[in-house]
Amino acid sequence: MSKQIDVHDLNIFYGNFHAVQDVSMTIEARSVTAFIGPSGCGKSTFLRTLNRMHEVIPGGRVKGQVLVDGKDLYARSVDPVDVRRQVGMVFQRPNPFPTMSIKENVLAGVKLNSKRISAAAGDELAEKSLRGANLWGEVKDRLDKPGSGLSGGQQQRLCIARAIAVQPEVILMDEPCSALDPISTLAVEDLIDELKQDYTVVIVTHNMQQAARVSDRTGFFNLEATGKPGQLVEMGDTQRIFNNPAEKATEDYISGRFG
Amino acid sequence: MSTSTHKRPQRSAPIDGIEPSEVRTAPQHLVWVAVGVGLAIALIAGFALNLSLGLVLGYLAYLLTAYLSFRATAGSRVGLDQLMRGLIYGAFALALLPLISLLWTVVSNGAMRAFSSAFLNQTMNGVTGLNDQNYFDGNADFIGGAYHAIIGTLEITAIATIISVPIGMFTAIYLVEYAQGTRLSKAIRFFVDVMTGIPSIVAGLFAFALFGSIFGVGTKNGIAGAVALAVLMIPTVVRNSEEMLRIVPNELREAALALGVPKWRVIYKVVLPTAASGLASGITLAIARVIGETAPLLVAVGGFYALNTNPFSGPIQTLAVYAYEMFTKPLNPGFRDPSLERAWAAALILVLIVVALNLTARLIAKLFAPKKSGR
Numbered sequence: 001m002s003k004q005i006d007v008h009d010l011n012i013f014y015g016n017f018h019a020v021q022d023v024s025m026t027i028e029a030r031s032v033t034a035f036i037g038p039s040g041c042g043k044s045t046f047l048r049t050l051n052r053m054h055e056v057i058p059g060g061r062v063k064g065q066v067l068v069d070g071k072d073l074y075a076r077s078v079d080p081v082d083v084r085r086q087v088g089m090v091f092q093r094p095n096p097f098p099t100m101s102i103k104e105n106v107l108a109g110v111k112l113n114s115k116r117i118s119a120a121a122g123d124e125l126a127e128k129s130l131r132g133a134n135l136w137g138e139v140k141d142r143l144d145k146p147g148s149g150l151s152g153g154q155q156q157r158l159c160i161a162r163a164i165a166v167q168p169e170v171i172l173m174d175e176p177c178s179a180l181d182p183i184s185t186l187a188v189e190d191l192i193d194e195l196k197q198d199y200t201v202v203i204v205t206h207n208m209q210q211a212a213r214v215s216d217r218t219g220f221f222n223l224e225a226t227g228k229p230g231q232l233v234e235m236g237d238t239q240r241i242f243n244n245p246a247e248k249a250t251e252d253y254i255s256g257r258f259g
Numbered sequence: 260m261s262t263s264t265h266k267r268p269q270r271s272a273p274i275d276g277i278e279p280s281e282v283r284t285a286p287q288h289l290v291w292v293a294v295g296v297g298l299a300i301a302l303i304a305g306f307a308l309n310l311s312l313g314l315v316l317g318y319l320a321y322l323l324t325a326y327l328s329f330r331a332t333a334g335s336r337v338g339l340d341q342l343m344r345g346l347i348y349g350a351f352a353l354a355l356l357p358l359i360s361l362l363w364t365v366v367s368n369g370a371m372r373a374f375s376s377a378f379l380n381q382t383m384n385g386v387t388g389l390n391d392q393n394y395f396d397g398n399a400d401f402i403g404g405a406y407h408a409i410i411g412t413l414e415i416t417a418i419a420t421i422i423s424v425p426i427g428m429f430t431a432i433y434l435v436e437y438a439q440g441t442r443l444s445k446a447i448r449f450f451v452d453v454m455t456g457i458p459s460i461v462a463g464l465f466a467f468a469l470f471g472s473i474f475g476v477g478t479k480n481g482i483a484g485a486v487a488l489a490v491l492m493i494p495t496v497v498r499n500s501e502e503m504l505r506i507v508p509n510e511l512r513e514a515a516l517a518l519g520v521p522k523w524r525v526i527y528k529v530v531l532p533t534a535a536s537g538l539a540s541g542i543t544l545a546i547a548r549v550i551g552e553t554a555p556l557l558v559a560v561g562g563f564y565a566l567n568t569n570p571f572s573g574p575i576q577t578l579a580v581y582a583y584e585m586f587t588k589p590l591n592p593g594f595r596d597p598s599l600e601r602a603w604a605a606a607l608i609l610v611l612i613v614v615a616l617n618l619t620a621r622l623i624a625k626l627f628a629p630k631k632s633g634r
């Protein structure tokens with residue numbers, strides 16, 4: 001259940017603002033790919049084009065190709081709704097649905113689409129997803145309590161459970177730990193490591209140690225100056241990027257000599 | 260960078276012109292002194308001059324005493340705090356006074372008639388000035404009530420609600436979810452604002468003219484009244500709903516979209532339920548706003564002495580129009596009192612309905628509110 005993503009010459013715009021320029025890359029299946037780079041260089045923007053969430057923003061548009069196992073996400077005939085079922089997303093701030101219980105949150109992808117699902121199957125899917133998100137043990141006794149009653153780290157894992165309950169091929173995470181304490185961060189990092197058995201995982205992070213810890217491959221984004229579009233400076237095996245970067249900018253950023 | 264050798268600045272190093280402020284306790288009993296002074300002045304001036312002047316002078320005396328005494332004992336900041344506190348309480352009382360006075364007038368004039376079974380269960384069908392005269396002379400029981408007007412008010416308002424809620428809600432959904440920042444949305448918002456300011460009589464004339472041109476000049480019926488009320492209600496519903504939809508966090512929309520939920524379902528299953536409490540109470544308040552309208556109903560529906568439940572034909576009585584007619588055209592000009600009683604009673608019933616609607620709005624807001632975190 002995982003797919004390779006090929007991006008060709010992707011340019012991303014907010015209205016007339018050119019946010020990301022000419023990105024080409026390959027994201028390998030069953031691996032964790034991390035994006036690092038300074039704030040505002042377009043990491044989130046780029047990530048959101050991988051499941052067509054970018055166009056949700058008024059004025060958001062994209063030029064170029066994103067191929068998932070050879071099929072172009074941006075082809076005319078492709079329905080963005082189907083893309084998002086295949087490519088799930090976890091956001092920076094945990095955002096469980098406040099009107100729903102923990103279980104309803106996990107099953108939100110099914111329930112919101114009014115798919116019929118038997119109670120037993122629903123229970124099974126909820127348990128499987130919560131186990132997949134390393135949260136089952138902590139919430140199994142209070143599945144009917146509101147999801148907003150969990151701690152921040154638990155809420156984030158709830159959101160991950162919600163994303164994997166839709167059974168996507170790819171999971172995108174935008175700074176999933178930046179609102180979490182170190183222990184919750186560790187829990188989520190462990191989880192990411194497990195997720196790559198089954199999914200293609202792409203994670204944006206501000207934390208370089210985290211990128212080094214969890215990812216197999218790393219892409220470094222940068223922008224030449226404010227107001228200029230962000231670019232992919234280089235991408236490669238995490239080991240190589242951190243130990244032996246090809247570009248000066250990457251080295252400067254990684255070693256903390258930046259700006 | 261070793262912090263241990265780093266020398267901290269001396270904590271209380273004196274700086275020219277800046278002195279650490281000492282902690283002074285404000286003597287709270289001074290409030291009671293000020294209240295006493297205020298009351299004394301109010302009483303004296305109240306008896307010597309007149310009551311309202313006494314109240315004003317007493318209030319000013321309270322402000323002055325509180326300000327000066329606290330200033331002298333606890334410093335100017337505390338004195339100013341007390342002064343502002345007094346001013347704010349004063350403004351609050353001033354704002355509340357007309358409301359209480361209005362409620363009191365309506366209740367005291369209307370209460371004894373409003374809850375009698377004759378008033379609640381009878382229409383004005385067959386009631387004449389002679390009945391009022393007999394009642395006034397003590398020769399007969401009071402007859403003639405507002406049953407038909409209560410039913411008419413509820414019916415016309417309900418139809419107006421049925422017309423305006425879908426239109427208003429869909430407009431709000433369009434503005435917030437589909438047309439954010441577009442020119443069309445700005446234009447719509449502008450016209451909605453203009454509509455908010457339409458005088459109600461104009462809405463009545465509009466409905467009257469509209470129905471006149473379709474069904475023949477002079478057509479007056481319940482639907483025409485409901486249309487007039489809807490014209491007044493729609494902008495309120497749009498504005499309230501828009502506000503409520505706007506405060507639904509965008510994260511929730513994105514969370515649902517990212518799960519592969521189509522946009523219309525996101526609106527229907529996530530946005531609307533999250534905003535439900537606000538939407539429902541906004542609609543209830545919009546109803547409360549139009550339920551007491553008189554002018555548009557007078558023009559578009561007219562008044563009627565008997566029960567008419569058919570909104571498609573003929574005039575229907577409503578509470579506000581009933582009160583207006585009883586007041587301006589008493590059944591028996593020689594014996595006005597029974598008619599005035601009816602007018603006040605109708606006013607009281609109307610006020611009670613509005614209060615009930617407001618309470619309902621609060622209840623709905625509580626019931627639908629998103630589950631609070633139990634953390």
Ligand SMILES: Nc1ncnc2c1ncn2[C@@H]1O[C@H](COP(=O)(O)OP(=O)(O)O)[C@@H](O)[C@H]1O
Pocket residue numbers: 014017019037038039040041042043044045046057
């Ligand atoms: N909703 C938006 N509308 C317009 N511009 C945006 C929006 N979101 C982000 N941007 C711009 O796009 C650029 C990239 O932002 P972002 O992708 O959030 O950066 P990062 O995630 O790397 O910090 C920034 O210049 C930012 O100002």
Ligand SMILES: [Mg+2]
Pocket residue numbers: 043044045174
């Ligand atoms: Mg970002």
